[in-house]
Amino acid sequence: MTTTTDLVSYEDALASYDPVMGLEVHVELGTKTKMFCGCSTELGAEPNSQTCPVCLGLPGALPVVNATGVESAIKIGLALNCEIAEWCRFARKNYFYPDMPKNFQTSQYDEPIAFNGYLDVQLEDGETFRVEIERAHMEEDTGKSTHVGGATGRIHGASHSLLDYNRAGIPLIEIVTKPIEGAGERAPEVAKAYVRELREVIKALGVSEARMEMGQMRCDVNLSLRPHGTEKFGTRSETKNVNSLRSVERAARFEIQRHAAVLGGGGTIVQETRHFHEDTGSTTSGRVKEEAEDYRYFPEPDLVPVAPSREWVEEIRAGLPELPLVRRNRLVAEWGISATDMQAILNAGALDLIVATIDAGADAASARKWWMGELARSANESGTALD
Template sequence: MPKDKLMDFDRALELFEPVMGFEVHVELNTATKMFSSAPNPAHSENHDAEPNTLIAPVDLGLPGALPVVNAEAIRKSISLGLALGCSIAPVSRFARKNYFYPDLGKNYQISQYDEPIAFEGRVELELEDGTIIEVPIERAHMEEDAGKLTHVGGATGRIQGAEYSLVDYNRAGVPLVEIVTKPIFGGEDRSPEIARAYVQAIRDLVLALGISEGRMERGNLRCDANVSLRRRGEEKLGTRTETKNVNSTRSVERAVRYEIQRQAAILEAGGTITQETRHWHEDTGTTSAGRPKSDADDYRYFPEPDLLPVAPARELIEALRAELPEQPVARRRRLKAEWGFTNQEFQDVVNNGILSEVEATIAAGASPASARKWWTGEIARIANAQEREAPELVSPADVAALQALVDAGTLTDKLARQVLDGVIAGEGTPQEVVDARGLAVVSDDGALIAAIDEALAAQPDVLEKIRDGKVQAAGAIIGAVMKAMKGQADAARVRELILERAVS
C-alpha cells in the first residue's frame, strides 16, 4: 500500500478550514435483539458466545420470519435521545435500507430514514483547558446491526487477499442507536481534540444511562468520522471522507488529524478528494481507501411493511426524562471536586478514557487517589504494552479488591502488581491469585526474625552502626530480608525488629 503524502498540520490549517461530522453507533444492552427473541451478544453475559449460537430465523432473514420490535430497546433509545437534548418524535417509522453484503442475511437492514425517533439536539463538551464546545445533533435513529465477517488468510485480515471468509450472525439484529451530528464548524486546530472529546462524552453518557456496555474495543460503541476541507475564503463545503468504525477515543483523534493532513496535501497538489469510506489502521496511524461512499438514494429506502410506526406515550417520555443522569460536563466538574484531583490529575483520567472505571472503583471502596493511581499507572502501562483498552483488562471491582488487600497490609505495592498480572491473565480474583501464588506479605515474627538473624550474620557491623545513631544502616538488613523472602516480608515490621535487636 503506497504511503500517503501528508501536509504539516499547521500549514494545512493556514490553507483550509476543517469541517467534521460524526456517526456514533451505540449497541444497546437489552437482553434480546432488536427484532427477535435471540439473546443479545452486546449484553456482557453473552459476549463470549460461540459463533452463530445467538440467532433466530429473523436474524438470518429466513422466509416467513417476521420482526417484532423490542420494547426495551425503544425505551433506551428514547432515553438516549432525551439525554442528547433531542426532541422525541410523537410518531417514528422503521424503513428498509437495501444493500447486499454477506453478513446481512436478508439483503436489507431495518433502520430509520426520514422519520427518526429523536432529532435536533446538542451535546456540550469540555476541552482540556476548560473551553466549552457545543456539538449540534441532527438525529438519533434506531436500527439493527449486521453480522460479522472474519477474513482468513492474507496479510491484512481484510477481504483483499483473503483465502476465504467466515460469517458470524450473532451480531445480526443487535439493537443500535446511530447518533448523527450536523456539520461541525470552527474546530480549527482543535478539531482532533474535539473529535476525541465528543466520542468520550457519548461514551460517558451511555454508561451513565446504563443503556450500553460502551466497550469500544468490543464494538459496543463505534465511531465513523467524517472530515472535509474547504479552502479559506470559500463557502462551498469540500468532499468528505468517512473513516469507519474507529475503536478508541485516541484513535478518533489521530484519524481526524491524519485525514486533515492527507486531504490538504492532495488538494494543494491540485488533486481531488474521493467521497469514500476509509479504514483506520491502528498500528501505522494511517487510513486507507475502502469503497465509494453511497448517498441515501442508492439505498432505495422505503417504509418497513412488517412493522407498525412507533408512537411512544407522552407519559412514558416524561417518565424517562425524569430519570436522566446529569450531563457529562456537569458530571466531570462534580467528580473532580468530590475527588479533590488537580486539573492535571483529572485530565489524565479523562484522556485515558477511564472516568467511569475510576468512578466505579471508588464506588467499590477504593480511595480516589488509589483508584487513579492504578488506572492511570500500572493498568494503563499494561494496556499500552498489549495494545488493548484498559477497561478490557480488569474490572473496577477487582481493582478495588486489590487495593483493599494493600490497605489491609496483606500486599505490598510490589506484590500487588504481581497479583494484578495474575488477574489480567485470568487466574481469578485478587484474593484467589494471592492464595494460588502464595503472595501474601509475611508478618509472622518468627519467620522475620530468622531472616533478620541470617542477614545480620552476613553484616555484623550493622547493629553497632545503629547503636551509634546511624539508624539508616538498618536499610541494608531490610533490603537483604526482602530479597531473601522474595519481597513478601512486612518491611515496617522488619525495621521494628531490627531496631529492637539494636537496643537489646
C-alpha cells in the first residue's frame, strides 16, 4: 500500500516530470428502460426485481436496442463537437465478474457512435483549456456487488457477497479523452474542471441527472509521467470510479506524487487499476490492467448495426439547448461581471438559483447579492448545499 510517506512533494514531482492524463467518464442515461430490454431503470426497487431473460443473459434471449439511448448518445456526441458515425455496431467485451450476468458486456469497440471531438473548459482564473475527445460510445452497466461482513465494504475480509442485477443493462455512455498533455502543474485542476464542465453539459442536455454521489456519473483517472524533454508516454495507472469533483482532483494529484516517488527511487510503475480512498485522499492497488486484446472483442451477432440518418442527426443538432459555456459567457456580458465573479458563482452552486430569481422578477445585481451573500454564508456555516 502506498502511504503519504512514499510520496515526493508535488513541486518536486513537477520539477522532473510532465503529467499526461486520460479521463474516462461513464454516464448513466436517464432512460425509462434498459439499453437492450424493457426492464425498468427506476432506482430503489427490491434487489433483482427489475430483471428479465435478456439482462440476465439467459440462453435464447435476444436484445433490442433502446432508441432513446441512441438519441442520447448522439446528443452527447454533438454537444462535444464530435463526428457522428454513419454506421457503427456493438461488440462483446468478454470478462468474468460475478456482477456481469452474461460474462460479457455489450459495448462498442472500434466503431463508436461519436468520435474526434473536444470540450473547452474554464479553469479557476478564467483561462480556457481545450480537452480533446477520442470517442463517446454506447454500452451497458453491470450489476452491483455488496460485500458483507468486512470492515471496509470491499471483498477482502468479507464473509459473503450479495448480487443485485437491477442495474445490469442500464444504458451507459463512456466518454474517453485523448491524452491530455501540456497542463503541467495544473493537471489536477484541468481534470476537475473537465469533469465539472462535462457534468454541466450532460445535465443541460437532459439525458441524465449526472449525480456523481449516486453513481450516475463516475470517472476513471488515467495518469502517467514522463521526464521533461522526452516524448514517450510513461506507464499509466487507472484510478477507477472516482465519484466527486474534489476526488478527481485529489486522485490526479496523489498519483503524480506517487509515480514521481516510484520513478525517482529507481522503481517501475505497474500498469494497474487503483482504488481511491476519500478519507485519506490516497490510492491503493487494485488489479493488473488488461489490454484490449485480453477482452477478446468481437462484433455482437444478435444486434444489427446502428446507422443514424444524416437528417435525424441534423434534427437532433437543431434541437440542442444552449450549452453551459455559451450560456455563462452570455450571462457574464448581460450581468456586467467578470469571469472571476462567474467562477465564484459556479463554485457556490448558485448560477441556476440566481437565474431563477431573476426570472421571478428580481434584478440581476440584487439576485447575485442575495444568493452570494447571506444565503451562501449561512449554507457554508451549516454545511448545507445552497439549493
